[in-house]
Amino acid sequence: MKRNLIIATMVVFAVSSIFLLCSCAKKQVVAEEEEITAPPVGPEVVIVEEEELPAVEVAKEVVEEEEVVETYDIGLPEEREVEAVEEGLAAKFEGKSIYFDFDKSFIKPEYRPVLEEKAALLKDNPDIHVRIEGNCDERGTNEYNIALGERRANSAKSFLVSLGISPDRVETISYGEERPLFLGHDEDSWSKNRRDDFLIIGE
Amino acid sequence: MMKLKSILVSKILSNMRAIFRIPVWILVLWIGIIVQTEAVEGKLYIDITSPSMKRISIAIPDFRYLGERNEHPDLGSTLSGIMSNDLDLSGYFRPLDKASFIERPGSGFTRDSIHFKDWSVIGAELLVKGVYECIGQQLKVEVRLFDVFSGKQLYGKRALGLVDQSRYLIHRLGNEIIQALAGHAGPFLTKMAFVGTSTGHKEIYICDYDGHNLKQLTSYNTITLSPRWSPIGDRMIYTTFRNSATVLFMNDIVKGSATKISDRKGLNIAAAWRPNGEELALTLTISGNPDIYLIDTTGKILRRLTKHWGIDVSPTFSPDGKKMAFVSNRSGSPQIYVLDLISNQVERVTFEGNYNTSPAWSKLDRIAFAGSLNAQFDIFTISSDGGDLHSVTQGQGNNENPCWSPDGRYIAFSSNRTGGNYHIFIANANGQNQRQVTFFEGDQFSPSWAQHSK
Numbered sequence: 001m002k003r004n005l006i007i008a009t010m011v012v013f014a015v016s017s018i019f020l021l022c023s024c025a026k027k028q029v030v031a032e033e034e035e036i037t038a039p040p041v042g043p044e045v046v047i048v049e050e051e052e053l054p055a056v057e058v059a060k061e062v063v064e065e066e067e068v069v070e071t072y073d074i075g076l077p078e079e080r081e082v083e084a085v086e087e088g089l090a091a092k093f094e095g096k097s098i099y100f101d102f103d104k105s106f107i108k109p110e111y112r113p114v115l116e117e118k119a120a121l122l123k124d125n126p127d128i129h130v131r132i133e134g135n136c137d138e139r140g141t142n143e144y145n146i147a148l149g150e151r152r153a154n155s156a157k158s159f160l161v162s163l164g165i166s167p168d169r170v171e172t173i174s175y176g177e178e179r180p181l182f183l184g185h186d187e188d189s190w191s192k193n194r195r196d197d198f199l200i201i202g203e
Numbered sequence: 204m205m206k207l208k209s210i211l212v213s214k215i216l217s218n219m220r221a222i223f224r225i226p227v228w229i230l231v232l233w234i235g236i237i238v239q240t241e242a243v244e245g246k247l248y249i250d251i252t253s254p255s256m257k258r259i260s261i262a263i264p265d266f267r268y269l270g271e272r273n274e275h276p277d278l279g280s281t282l283s284g285i286m287s288n289d290l291d292l293s294g295y296f297r298p299l300d301k302a303s304f305i306e307r308p309g310s311g312f313t314r315d316s317i318h319f320k321d322w323s324v325i326g327a328e329l330l331v332k333g334v335y336e337c338i339g340q341q342l343k344v345e346v347r348l349f350d351v352f353s354g355k356q357l358y359g360k361r362a363l364g365l366v367d368q369s370r371y372l373i374h375r376l377g378n379e380i381i382q383a384l385a386g387h388a389g390p391f392l393t394k395m396a397f398v399g400t401s402t403g404h405k406e407i408y409i410c411d412y413d414g415h416n417l418k419q420l421t422s423y424n425t426i427t428l429s430p431r432w433s434p435i436g437d438r439m440i441y442t443t444f445r446n447s448a449t450v451l452f453m454n455d456i457v458k459g460s461a462t463k464i465s466d467r468k469g470l471n472i473a474a475a476w477r478p479n480g481e482e483l484a485l486t487l488t489i490s491g492n493p494d495i496y497l498i499d500t501t502g503k504i505l506r507r508l509t510k511h512w513g514i515d516v517s518p519t520f521s522p523d524g525k526k527m528a529f530v531s532n533r534s535g536s537p538q539i540y541v542l543d544l545i546s547n548q549v550e551r552v553t554f555e556g557n558y559n560t561s562p563a564w565s566k567l568d569r570i571a572f573a574g575s576l577n578a579q580f581d582i583f584t585i586s587s588d589g590g591d592l593h594s595v596t597q598g599q600g601n602n603e604n605p606c607w608s609p610d611g612r613y614i615a616f617s618s619n620r621t622g623g624n625y626h627i628f629i630a631n632a633n634g635q636n637q638r639q640v641t642f643f644e645g646d647q648f649s650p651s652w653a654q655h656s657k
Contacts, residue, residue: 103537142648143530146472146516150470154491174449
């Protein structure tokens with residue numbers, strides 16, 4: 001009898017609560033939490049809900065570096081392999097960079113002689129392979145600048161190819177804005193960073 | 204015998220009385236709920252539809268230790284500090300300076316024992332009262348939020364965990380406070396990824412949204428760029444320079460493994476997740492020109508998305524995955540375009556300024572981008588059809604690489620406004636309340652923002 005009464009009471013409460021919650025739910029989002037935050041209406045009412053939180057295993061989120069890592073070294077300019085190549089030739093071929101206007105990748109007329117000289121060196125030394133590295137100034141996004149640097153490198157490559165150099169001898173890479181030679185934040189530095197560098201990468 | 208019987212009877216009677224009290228108790232509880240519901244409904248605390256919001260003054264005194272032994276006494280100010288920082292960063296609140304608090308001694312943390320006048324007189328509109336207990340590493344925190352003027356309790360909850368998890372616990376309670384007042388969860392359990400230069404190389408780092416819990420994710424010792432969390436925060440893609448080429452990698456954050464996704468000849472850069480988490484868009488130059496392709500997460504090309512002589516980079520998908528914004532210089536300068544993946548129509552959406560880049564499409568259907576009017580970059584947002592241009596930053600240094608919080612209510616970007624290095628800042632979507640959240644050595648840029656993966 002006593003048990004039935006308790007059950008009956010609980011059913012009444014449950015049904016009424018559902019009705020109450022349903023009737024409140026739509027009205028205003030701020031009220032949604034109310035079923036767990038009843039205000040203190042008497043000393044016997046438990047106001048706060050206990051909530052057992054799952055253990056947070058922060059360690060799991062950490063990617064273990066050993067598993068991820070192989071180290072790749074893209075190499076700094078001075079470390080590159082040029083020992084197979086005659087010093088003078090390297091200096092002649094690599095000495096002059098060509099420069100670009102902001103957000104442009106066409107070869108400016110004043111740099112045509114520079115590329116013609118490089119083409120002549122490539123013709124005189126038919127065994128060497130070279131790399132053109134396109135670079136940008138710091139303005140704009142890293143992503144756009146990698147694509148722009150690629151175009152700058154390809155512009156120079158196309159120019160060399162148009163002068164009769166085999167495309168197989170010329171590889172390109174873009175470093176975008178990632179490898180500035182000058183670190184100033186002004187047009188003087190920027191103009192010197194918008195460049196193609198030329199490297200002999202082997203025979 | 205009689206005595207025993209009378210004890211039994213009185214016991215039964217008292218039990219019966221207890222049973223009969225239950226409905227009364229329930230009724231009281233109901234009334235409480237109804238009264239409170241109406242009270243909260245009657246006052247709109249945070250109107251998220253308002254274009255500019257007045258921040259609510261909130262007092263968050265140090266949490267009080269409740270136990271017998273005074274373990275971890277420093278937690279009192281640590282816990283209130285975490286909550287204060289969260290509520291401040293939310294942009295909805297203005298936490299009051301603790302030095303202005305004049306609460307009289309002996310005040311409690313329940314409605315009946317708080318002298319609300321002590322708080323209204325210093326200008327507090329809301330009051331957060333917190334208490335905590337520690338047993339060894341076990342931590343119990345109880346937080347209650349009160350309306351200072353009406354003296355009503357608006358929120359109350361107890362959270363259990365470990366002392367080491369106190370940031371997590373407070374972030375969770377903070378999320379619920381935002382939920383109670385604004386109708387949506389707060390951003391306090393989200394994560395940030397960015398490119399950092401503190402090692403001298405460019406590597407990917409991850410941390411909590413507020414800059415805490417920093418971890419270095421990659422150690423390639425070269426240049427690693429463009430981190431992008433997967434839609435549910437379980438994976439990260441990025442581009443790294445390897446053997447003088449760019450390669451797209453994907454890290455499984457849970458397993459801790461890195462997989463090569465695309466290392467085609469030429470560029471493999473600037474990938475973005477489609478919201479289904481199964482497809483990526485990235486820029487490849489296999490045709491000789493930077494174009495955007497759709498690939499699956501194993502790297503297989505599904506479709507070429509752009510075909511134009513110009514540079515096409517930096518894709519970002521609409522929330523339904525049916526459209527993609529990207530940067531193209533096809534008109535002569537970098538501008539934002541939107542491609543409809545079903546009709547294949549392309550439309551230019553930015554027209555102001557000569558350099559607009561770095562689009563990010565929010566869950567609430569706005570596109571943020573970095574634009575330059577005069578050498579300086581600022582963050583702007585537009586609607587997805589290009590209308591309703593709004594500036595988020597206004598020349599406080601350079602502001603670049605915007606990204607959205609998972610719910611689209613906040614925006615993160617990198618800025619060098621503090622002089623020199625770039626750091627990550629967050630702001631409300633409308634640009635209000637800009638706050639620096641990373642203070643690490645070197646530069647931090649290119650943020651990506653994700654929900655907690657659990």
